[in-house]
Amino acid sequence: MLRGANAINLDTKGRIAIPTRYRDWLGDTCQGQFVCTIDIQSPCLLIYPLNEWLLIETKLRALSSTNPQERRLQRLILGYATESELDKSGRALIAPTLRQHAKLQKKVMLVGQLNKFELWDEDMWNQQIKNDLEDGLPTGIELSSGLREFSL
Template structure:
């Protein structure tokens, strides 16, 4: 399971260093192979281990290419999807088009989200967290069914 928020840097070549605590597990599960694409709802990138990406790709292939909305989703997610692989130093190259889309500069956040990572510009991540905390949760009568039974 991929979890926690990690402050990392992008080097001059556009590479990020995968935190060491993830490396062995990712080598076991996906041989260090990933697919990176854009998030359609937030200004970040989605970084999937290859085995998890194959599940997403299957879902995308089931969408209709004749439905405008479904085709747009396919076009954007697949159009930006870029394969990348951990090098011997545990680094991943993030394509320039992806870095530009998410406005990634030197300081970024790698945020574990169960089966994938989100990759955020550090300042944009802080703004998103502050906005989420400010908004808070809706009242009990507005909670989704999934959240009604959720507690920590």
């Protein structure tokens, strides 16, 4: 499982070094292969181990290519999707178009989200966390059933 926020660097060639604690898991789970694409709700990238990405592709394939909203989602998610794999040093290359989309600078955050990573520019991540903490959960609106039943 992928969890935790990790401050890492993006090198001049556009590579990130995956923290050691994830490398063995990624090797065992997907032979170090992954797919990176954009997040359509936040200014970050999503990095899926290949086995998880195949599940996403199945869901995207089931959408209608004649429905404009569904087609837009397919176009964005699949259009930006880039396959890659960890090199022998545990580094992952992030495509230039993806780096530009997420406005990634040298300092980035790799954030585990159970079945995927989010990759954020460090400043944007810090601002997002600040906003999330300040905003808290919305009041005066109906919570989803998942949030109503959620407890720690």
